[in-house]
Each structure stands twice: as C-alpha cells, then as structure tokens.
Amino acid sequence: MISQLGYIAILISLALAIYGLGAFIYGLRNDDYKLINSAKGAIKSIALLSTVAAGVLLYVLISSDFRVLSVYKYTSTDLPILYKISAFWAGNAGSLMLWGWVLSLFAFIVISSRKLKNNNLLPYVGIIFLLNQVFFFFVLCFAANPFALNPDPIVTEGSGLNPMLQHPGMIFHPLTLYIGYVGFVVPFAFAMAALITKQVDDFWIKMTRKWTIFAWLFLTLGNLYGGQWAYVELGWGGYWAWDPVENASFMPWLTATAFLHSIMIQERKNMLKIWNMILIVVTYGLTLFGTFLVRSGILTSVHAFADSNIGSYFLVFLMFMMLMAIYFIVNNIKLLQEGGQFKSLLSKESSFLANNLLLVGSCFAILWGTMFPVVSEVIQGTRVTVGIPFFDRVNGPILLAMIFVMGVCPLIAWQKSTLKNLRDNFLTPILIGAVVAAALFANGIKNGWALISALIITFVFVVHIIEFVRGTRARMKMTNENVFIAFYHLITRNRRRYGGYIIHIGIILMAMGIVASSIYDSEELKTIKVGESIFIKDYVLTYEGLQQVREGANDVVYADISVEKDGKYLMQIQPEKIFYPTWNQPRTEVALHSTLSEDLYVVLSGWEKDGSATLRVKVNPLVTWIWYGGYILVLGTVIALWPGRYGNYVPKYRN
Amino acid sequence: MNKKVLIGSLIIVGAIFALLLFATPGTTGVEVSVGDIITSPQKYDNKFIMVSGNVIGDSIAWDAENTKLNFAVDNEGVSMNVTHKGTRPDNFDDGVIAILEGNYDAENQIFVADRLKTRCPSKYEGEEMNNHPDEIEMSINLLQ
Numbered sequence: 001m002i003s004q005l006g007y008i009a010i011l012i013s014l015a016l017a018i019y020g021l022g023a024f025i026y027g028l029r030n031d032d033y034k035l036i037n038s039a040k041g042a043i044k045s046i047a048l049l050s051t052v053a054a055g056v057l058l059y060v061l062i063s064s065d066f067r068v069l070s071v072y073k074y075t076s077t078d079l080p081i082l083y084k085i086s087a088f089w090a091g092n093a094g095s096l097m098l099w100g101w102v103l104s105l106f107a108f109i110v111i112s113s114r115k116l117k118n119n120n121l122l123p124y125v126g127i128i129f130l131l132n133q134v135f136f137f138f139v140l141c142f143a144a145n146p147f148a149l150n151p152d153p154i155v156t157e158g159s160g161l162n163p164m165l166q167h168p169g170m171i172f173h174p175l176t177l178y179i180g181y182v183g184f185v186v187p188f189a190f191a192m193a194a195l196i197t198k199q200v201d202d203f204w205i206k207m208t209r210k211w212t213i214f215a216w217l218f219l220t221l222g223n224l225y226g227g228q229w230a231y232v233e234l235g236w237g238g239y240w241a242w243d244p245v246e247n248a249s250f251m252p253w254l255t256a257t258a259f260l261h262s263i264m265i266q267e268r269k270n271m272l273k274i275w276n277m278i279l280i281v282v283t284y285g286l287t288l289f290g291t292f293l294v295r296s297g298i299l300t301s302v303h304a305f306a307d308s309n310i311g312s313y314f315l316v317f318l319m320f321m322m323l324m325a326i327y328f329i330v331n332n333i334k335l336l337q338e339g340g341q342f343k344s345l346l347s348k349e350s351s352f353l354a355n356n357l358l359l360v361g362s363c364f365a366i367l368w369g370t371m372f373p374v375v376s377e378v379i380q381g382t383r384v385t386v387g388i389p390f391f392d393r394v395n396g397p398i399l400l401a402m403i404f405v406m407g408v409c410p411l412i413a414w415q416k417s418t419l420k421n422l423r424d425n426f427l428t429p430i431l432i433g434a435v436v437a438a439a440l441f442a443n444g445i446k447n448g449w450a451l452i453s454a455l456i457i458t459f460v461f462v463v464h465i466i467e468f469v470r471g472t473r474a475r476m477k478m479t480n481e482n483v484f485i486a487f488y489h490l491i492t493r494n495r496r497r498y499g500g501y502i503i504h505i506g507i508i509l510m511a512m513g514i515v516a517s518s519i520y521d522s523e524e525l526k527t528i529k530v531g532e533s534i535f536i537k538d539y540v541l542t543y544e545g546l547q548q549v550r551e552g553a554n555d556v557v558y559a560d561i562s563v564e565k566d567g568k569y570l571m572q573i574q575p576e577k578i579f580y581p582t583w584n585q586p587r588t589e590v591a592l593h594s595t596l597s598e599d600l601y602v603v604l605s606g607w608e609k610d611g612s613a614t615l616r617v618k619v620n621p622l623v624t625w626i627w628y629g630g631y632i633l634v635l636g637t638v639i640a641l642w643p644g645r646y647g648n649y650v651p652k653y654r655n
Numbered sequence: 656m657n658k659k660v661l662i663g664s665l666i667i668v669g670a671i672f673a674l675l676l677f678a679t680p681g682t683t684g685v686e687v688s689v690g691d692i693i694t695s696p697q698k699y700d701n702k703f704i705m706v707s708g709n710v711i712g713d714s715i716a717w718d719a720e721n722t723k724l725n726f727a728v729d730n731e732g733v734s735m736n737v738t739h740k741g742t743r744p745d746n747f748d749d750g751v752i753a754i755l756e757g758n759y760d761a762e763n764q765i766f767v768a769d770r771l772k773t774r775c776p777s778k779y780e781g782e783e784m785n786n787h788p789d790e791i792e793m794s795i796n797l798l799q
Contacts, residue, residue, distance in 0.1 A: 164745075235745075345659035357664055361671035368675055373686065383686035385705040385756065390682035394674050525741065527719040577745075585746045605742035608719045616742060 003068045006056030007147040009049045010097075013104070014137035016042045016049070021130045024123045036123050040111050043126055046133060047108035054101045057094065057146055061087055066155050069148045070094055076160035076582045078553040086171040087161050092295065092310065093144040095174060100136040102182045107133065110186060121204065124193035132185055135317045143310055160582030169229025177222025177249055181287040183215025184256065188284035188325075191277055195328040200273055200335050205263045210641060212260050217637040219253050224630045235588040235603045237523060237618040239626070242391040247370045248290025251363045255283040258359040265352050268414065269340035274329070275356070277336065281325040286363075288318045293370070344416040351409040358402040365394045392518070400453060403511055406504055407460030410467050429466065433459035453515040457508050464501050471498070491639065499640025506633030513625030517599075520621045525605075527614040537619045539600060540564040541573070546607055555579040556589075559604045559613050563593070575604040575615070599623045684756065689730040696761035705756045706766070708735065710773075712749025724771070728753050739768040746773055 020042030027035030057070070061084050066072045074087040074094070089095040107129040116122050140146065164170075187208040194204035226249065227239035240246060259279040265272050296311025329336070342349055369386045376384040411417075411425040437455040445451060468487070471494075475486040491498040524536045533542040544560045558576040562569065575591035593600040601618040684703040692699060692706060708728030714736075716725040724739045724747075737755060747753075755768040 342657040342660040345657065345663055350660050350663065353660065353664065354667060357667045358671075361668065365671065365675055372679075372683065385684045385686045386679075387682055387684065387756070390678050393678045393682060397674060398671060525722050527722055584748065588745055603742075606717065606719070612719060614719055614722060614742060 001067065002056055003060055003065070003147040003149070006053045006060075007141075007145065009053035009056070010100070010137055010140050010147075013046045013049045013053070013100075014134065014141050016046050017130050017133040017137055020046075021127060021134060024127045024130065028123050039123070039126060039130075043104075043107050043111045043129065047104045050101045050104040053147075054088075054097065057088060057097060058085060061085065064158065066158055067150050067153045069150045070146050072150045072155060072158045074159070074161050076158040078581065079158075079161055079166075080552075082171065083161050083166050086165070086174075089174045089178075090161060090165055090170075091146075093140070093146040093148070095178070096136060096140055096144050097146045098174070098178055099182060100133070100140055102178055103129070103132055103136060103185065106182055106186060110189075116207065121190065121193040121197060121199070121207075124196050125189040128189035128192050129185065131321070135313075139310065139313055143313060158582070160580060163578060163580050163583055163585070163587030164233060166580075166587070167229060167233050169225050169233065173222060173225035173229055176218045176225055180215050180217075180219030180222050181252070181291075183211060183218060184252070184280070184284050184287055186211040186215070187259075187280050191280045192325065192328060195277070195332050198332060198335060200277075200332060202263075202267050202270070205266060205276070209263065212256070212263070213637060213641055216253075216256050216260055217634065217641075219249070219256060220630075220633060220637075223249055223253055224627075228627060231623070232590050232592060233588070235590050235605075235616070237521070237601055237603075237616070237620065239623075242366075242369070242388050244370050245290075245294045247366050247391075248286075248293050251366055252283050252286035252290065254359045254363040254366075255279055255286060258356040259283055261352050262356050265349055266339075269349060271340035271342070271349070272353075273336040273339055274333070277329050279356075279360075281322065281329070285318060285322050285325075288314060288321070292318060346412060346417045346419065346422065348409060348412050348414045348417075351405055351412055355402060355405045355409070358398055358405065362395055362398045362402070365398065366391065369394070396449065399511070400456060403460055403508060404456050406507070407456070407463045410463055410501070425463075429459045429462035430455075432462045433457075447519050450515060450519050453511070457512050457515075460508050461505065464505055467501055468498070492642075495642055496640050499636045499638075499642075502636030502639060503633050504636075506629045506631070506636055509629030509632060510626045511629075513622040513629060516622035517620045517626070522619045524617045525614075527608070527612055529610070529612045534615060534617050536617050537598075538566050539570075539617075539619065541602065541615070541617060543613055543615070546611060546613060551578070553581055557586075557604075557607075558589075559607075559615065561591075561602065561615075563600065573600070573602055575602045577604055594624050596624055597621065689728060689735045690733045692759050692766070693733050693735060696759055696764075699759050700761055701758065703756065703758060705754065706730075706735075707752055707754045710747065710749060710751045710753050715743075715747065717743050726753075728755070736765040737768050738765055739771045741771060744771065744773045 020039040023035045023039035023042065026032065027039060059065075060068045060071050061075055062081060064071060064075060064077050064084070070087075070091060070093060074090040075084050079087070087094070089098045107126070110116070110129070111122065111126060187204075190204040190208045194200050226246065230241075231237075231239035259276065262272050262276055262279060266276055292311055292314035295314065342353070344350070369390050372386050373383050376382060407429065408422075408426075411422060413421070433455040436458040437451045440454050441451060445454070468490070471490045472483060472487045475481065475490050476483060479486065479489075481489065491502075522537055524534050526534055528534060528543050530543055530545050533540050535541075540563070542562045542564070544562055546557060546559055548555060548557050550556070556576050556578050558574040561573045561575070563571050563573050571593065573591045573593060576589035577586040578589055579586045588603055588605075591602040591604075599618075599620040601620055603616040605614040605616055607613045684705055685699075686705040687699065689706055689708045692704075708730040711727045711729055711734065714725075714727035717723075718725065722740060722742065724741065724743050725737070726747075727734050727736050729735070737753070739755075739757075752774050754772040754774070755766060756770040757766060757768040759766050
C-alpha cells in the first residue's frame with residue numbers, strides 16, 4: 001500500500017540522518033573528504049526522501065484513502081480539495097511531517113550552495129542540520145507517524161476536518177509559521193559552526209543574513225495570519241488574546257527582530273558578538289520551546305493538547321541543543337569579547353542596543369507571564385493564572401518605547417552624535433506629532449495611552465518620511481534625475497536601508513491599528529425579535545429574520561440584517577452558522593464590513609424557536625490598518641531581500 | 656563598555672523588571688479545582704479564580720433574553736453550577752472542557768464566570784466525539 005512507501009521513506013531518512021551525522025564527525029576527525037562528501041550526499045538524499053513522504057501523504061489525503069488514520073481523522077470525501085491538502089498539517093503527526101520536510105529542503109539548499117562549496121564551515125553546519133533531522137524523523141517514525149494505519153480499514157467516510165480549520169487562514173498560518181521557525185535553524189547552524197571552528201567574525205552573519213530576513217518575514221506572516229484567522233473565525237471580536245500558543249510564536253519573533261538588528265552592529269563595528277550568539281541560540285530554542293508548550297499539556301490553554309510523550313521528547317532535545325550551544329559559547333568567550341566598543345551614548349549603536357533590550361525585555365515579560373502558572377505551582381503548590389491585563393499592562397509601555405526608539409534611531413549618526421544634531425532633527429517630527437495628538441484631543445480622544453501613542457507613532461512616521469524626502473532631494477542634486485527616478489533609484493540602490501524604513505512604516509501602521517482597536521472598541525450583545533434593532537455607535541442594525549440555504553454539502557443558517565449608518569441605509573449584513581455533515585458543532589461565519597476607519601463585526605450566536613436571534617455586534621476602529629501595515633511590511637522585506645548589487649547598508653568602520 | 660551606555664542599559668532593564676513586579680499582583684489569579692471550591696467555598700470568596708471542568712450536557716440551559724448561559728461542570732466526581740453572561744460557544748457540549756474565570760458565589764452556590772473558554776479533549780491525538788459519519792442525515796431543517 002502506498003502509505004507504507006511514505007513510512008519507509010521517513011524510516012530511511014532517519015537512518016541516513018544518523019549515518020550522515022557519523023560520517024561528518026568521523027570525516028572531520030580523520031580529514032576524510034570522501035566521508036564528508038557522502039554525508040553531504042545523505043543530506044541531499046533525505047531531501048528527496050522526505051519530499052517523497054510528503055508527496056505520499058498529500059496523495060492519500062487528496063484521494064481520500066481512509067486506510068490511513070490521518071486521512072480518516074482529518075478529511076471526508078466532500079471536503080473541498082484545498083482543505084484536503086491543508087489537512088496535511090491539521091494534526092500533530094502531519095504538522096511534524098511538515099516541519100521535517102521543510103527542514104530537509106532547507107538543509108539541501110544550504111549544503112548545495114555554490115558560495116559555500118569548499119567552505120570549512122559546511123560540515124559543521126551539516127551536523128547541526130542532521131541533529132535536528134535525527135530528532136524529527138525519530139519522532140515521526142516512532143511517536144507521531146503520519147502514515148499510521150486506520151484500525152478500521154473498511155470505513156468509507158472520514159471524520160471530516162474541524163470546521164474552524166476550513167478557512168484560508170488555516171492554510172497559510174501553519175505554513176508560514178513553520179517556514180519561519182525552520183528558517184532560523186540556518187543562522188543557528190552557522191553560528192554553531194562558527195563557534196566550533198573558532199571563526200567568530202562576521203562571515204557567518206554575512207552568509208546567513210538573507211536567511212535571517214527570509215525566516216523573519218515568514219515568522220511575521222505566521223503571527224499575522226494567526227491573528228487574522230482568530231479575528232474572522234473565532235467570533236469573539238479580537239485578534240490576540242495572549243494565549244500560550246500565541247505567545248509561543250510571538251516570543252521568537254521578538255528575539256529574531258532583535259537579532260536581525262544587532263547583527264548590523266556586528267557587521268559595522270565588530271561588537272556585540274556574545275549578544276548575537278545568545279540571541280540566535282535563544283531564538284532557535286524558543287521555536288522548539290513553543291512547540292513543546294503546545295504539545296505537552298503543562299499549561300491550561302484552549303490550544304494545549306496533552307500528549308506528554310511528544311512534549312518530553314521536545315524538552316529533552318531542546319535541553320540538549322541549548323546545553324551544547326552554551327558549551328560552545330563559553331568555550332569561545334575570550335574570542336567573542338574582542339572587537340569594537342561603544343564610544344558614545346548618543347550613537348546609532350546605542351539606539352540599536354536600546355531597541356534590543358526592549359525587544360528582549362518584552363520577550364522575557366511574555367515568558368514570565370506564560371510560565372508563571374507552572375512555576376508557581378512547583379514553588380508554592382497553588383497554580384496562579386495570568387490574564388490578558390498582565391500582558392497588556394506590561395507590553396504596552398515596552399512596545400511603545402520601542403516604537404519611539406525606532407523613530408530616534410534614523411536621527412542619530414553612527415559612532416557619535418551631538419545633542420545639537422539630535423535636537424535639530426528631532427524638533428519638526430515631534431512638533432507634528434504633538435499637533436496630531438492635540439487635534440485628536442480636540443476631537444474627543446481623551447485616553448492618555450491613545451494620545452501618547454498617536455504622538456509617538458506620528459513622530460516616527462514623520463522621521464521616516466523625512467528620510468525619504470532628504471534622500472531623494474540629495475540624489476536629485478547629485479544626479480539631476482527627476483523626482484520619480486531619483487526616488488526609485490534611492491530605494492533600489494539602498495535596498496537594505498530603505499526596505500528597512502518601509503518595514504518600519506508598516507510596523508507603525510500596525511501599531512496605530514492595534515492601539516485604536518484595543519482602546520476604542522465597542523460591543524453590544526443582545527437577543528432580539530424579528531423587526532427589532534440594535535444600536536451601536538452610529539449604526540442601526542435591524543434584524544429581518546433567519547434564512548436557511550444549502551452550500552455544497554453544508555447547511556447554512558444566516559440572519560438577514562439591514563444596516564443603517566448615520567440615518568442612511570448602508571447595506572445588508574448576513575452573519576452565518578454553517579453546519580457540516582461530518583461534524584457535531586457548527587462553525588461561525590462572522591459578517592464583517594471593513595473600512596479604513598473601522599470594522600462593523602457581527603456574529604450570529606444563536607436563535608430561539610420563536611425566531612429571535614442572539615447577536616454580538618462590535619465596532620472595531622482601524623483594524624484594517626493592521627492588515628495593510630502587514631502588506632507594507634512584506635513589501636519592505638521583499639525590497640530588502642532583493643538580490644543584486646547595492647545591497648550593502650552598513651559601511652564598514654575602518655579604524 | 657562605555658559607562659553611560661552601561662547605566663542606560665541598566666535603567667531600561669530595571670524599568671522592565673519594575674513593570675513586571677508591579678503588574679504581577681493585580682493581574683494574576685489562582686487556579687483551583689472544582690473539588691477545592693466545593694469543599695471550602697469561603698476560602699475563595701471574592702477572589703478571582705480560574706477553574707476547569709467537564710461540561711455536563713444535560714445541565715446546559717440558555718437564557719436567550721438575558722444572554723445568560725447556565726450549566727454545570729464536573730471534575731473528579733465533584734460537580735458545580737456555573738452561570739455566564741455571554742454567548743454559548745460553538746463547541747459547547749457534553750464532555751467539552753470548560754475553562755472558567757470568575758468568582759464563586761458561596762451563598763447561591765454558583766460560579767459566576769466572567770470568561771468562558773472551551774477546548775475539546777486531546778484534539779491532536781483525536782479522541783473525536785462519537786461521530787458516525789456513515790449514519791448522519793444529509794439534509795436537516797435547522798430552524799425547527
């Protein structure tokens with residue numbers, strides 16, 4: 001049976017990974033190039049085999065072969081084909097298969113890289129990759145087999161995919177997140193290789209810079225898609241609840257962001273080497289830690305799935321890798337301490353350091369809040385719960401401070417700046433920020449946080465706009481190009497810097513959206529009869545009745561609601577509940593009317609025999625800014641990553 | 656390292672720790688079991704607590720007019736009444752694990768849940784609800 005082919009593929013992959021590990025180690029010890037090359041061959045073969053395995057899993061899913069347990073558990077014959085495909089990562093075993101497959105592909109790409117062909121770092125990089133592969137394929141073969149057989153092989157229909165996962169967000173969210181997680185294995189592997197070979201200058205950073213940004217982009221997308229899915233799918237009206245599984249994907253994002261900034265300092269000034277090592281080790285560790293959290297059941301969360309076996313395997317592997325990394329860092333501590341120094345408090349380097357401390361501080365605070373229940377139980381015996389207010393209260397100021405630093409940094413020069421310089425550049429943006437805040441205040445915005453946020457966000461925005469304006473003007477003077485061409489060349493010839501600035505602009509748009517929707521959201525929850533209305537902000541929603549309709553294999557019940565805004569008819573809005581034939585519970589389909597200024601968000605919670613309906617209505621300001629900010633962020637990253645000349649941002653400081 | 660930079664860094668780190676220290680007491684509660692609450696209700700009077708239990712299907716009562724959900728949960732043989740002002744979650748059924756946050760009203764012997772979250776037991780390792788897909792009716796009139 002074809003699924004057996006899949007299992008054989010991952011079994012051989014495990015064997016090859018163990019072989020490759022041995023071959024690299026012995027080959028290095030005995031200077032045996034044949035062994036080293038055969039280990040590289042093993043990595044390439046594993047990539048092929050895991051692709052075969054992934055292909056087999058996809059095949060049995062699409063062809064609804066219910067003899068395979070995963071196919072039975074997560075699909076049904078009437079499932080649209082896109083969801084039969086995304087059922088690949090719907091369950092534990094499948095998502096680990098995805099991880100293993102992406103890992104094998106990335107290992108293949110790195111090992112086959114022409115730039116690194118005869119580089120002495122490569123065998124050590126290979127060892128780190130293989131260590132990861134040994135772990136994942138071991139778990140896949142013996143603890144979470146995606147090709148496990150269905151004990152009841154003659155069943156003709158599957159259980160169906162959980163309706164909550166039948167949504168585009170659940171196609172992209174796991175994919176992008178895992179690509180992000182696995183992407184960070186690459187800089188981690190190079191960091192370890194650099195430590196082992198005692199080549200701790202910035203070569204390993206240069207080689208992995210694009211991987212770091214690529215992985216960071218996908219980690220960002222993974223977090224964004226998760227929030228967006230929660231918003232349009234779960235129906236509670238929000239996009240982030242500081243749940244442990246959300247924190248698990250946010251924490252590595254924070255340290256990764258710190259890392260991709262501080263490696264610029266190492267490239268420029270040859271400093272912060274220990275810090276960079278620690279950051280990449282922590283980032284890699286957090287990607288594994290998050291997976292451990294979600295699968296071990298030690299935390300009470302809507303997402304925690306108790307399977308203590310897999311959880312403990314992850315914990316053991318994580319501890320092993322962390323101890324190994326710490327050993328290598330400590331071994332090289334003298335070497336890592338050499339390099340440049342901070343010359344002045346008022347310098348770009350220090351502002352990068354401040355940004356780093358705030359990012360890592362935020363990560364620590366989130367870790368604290370997430371682990372506090374576990375720790376308190378061990379120490380005190382009582383399990384403490386940490387609610388949303390904790391995370392909001394702690395992260396609000398930290399992230400706001402970080403945004404402020406993001407605005408100050410472009411204003412300060414490398415090495416050393418003067419207070420006068422700073423003041424001159426600071427004045428205009430901060431004044432504009434104050435004007436905006438005052439205008440908001442005059443228009444009814446009285447909340448302190450909202451006003452300070454508006455001021456800081458505007459300040460940062462203006463600073464970045466000025467950077468583009470100044471740069472374009474300077475270029476026009478130098479080259480006599482017209483404004484459009486100068487602007488275009490400014491960006492394309494300084495991709496790292498201006499790509500980075502565009503990313504910052506994306507971030508502050510998201511920040512504005514988050515602040516506004518957190519502070520100024522309104523909600524109404526009511527059961528009303530046909531003909532009655534709900535009043536919220538300047539909307540009047542009149543409930544006109546319930547309808548039922550067939551959509552493919554599903555039955556859909558929706559409420560027909562007419563919406564008036566400011567006294568004028570706006571539109572019909574139809575929140576739904578979808579009933580799937582293979583699932584006991586229905587899925588909520590939120591009715592969303594999004595504009596730049598706010599979202600009208602309506603959920604049909606339930607209905608009674610007399611036709612009255614329970615409706616949850618929310619008005620969330622500026623939510624679209626979060627998603628648009630995200631798109632701009634992606635644009636900026638693509639620009640920064642674009643290959644070719646003119647990539648270099650950081651001029652090397654020559655003493 | 657430059658002294659000013661070191662001091663600046665310590666200020667940032669110190670501020671973050673201070674934030675943590677001040678925020679922790681006011682925003683944390685205690686997680687207890689249903690058994691703890693029933694045996695000593697006075698202990699948790701006026702305290703914001705979290706408790707989880709299995710929903711008892713027969714006890715679910717939805718008061719639409721007041722948007723109140725009343726039900727009972729049990730855990731390790733002990734059961735407790737709960738009321739929650741809000742909506743009934745989509746997957747609210749017998750055996751679903753309910754995670755409640757709120758206060759226990761000892762006088763009326765009912766847990767007032769400010770927040771209600773649910774999760775299906777071992778979703779990843781699939782002990783699905785009793786689904787017999789071959790027997791489900793394909794067409795249902797749901798508005799009856």
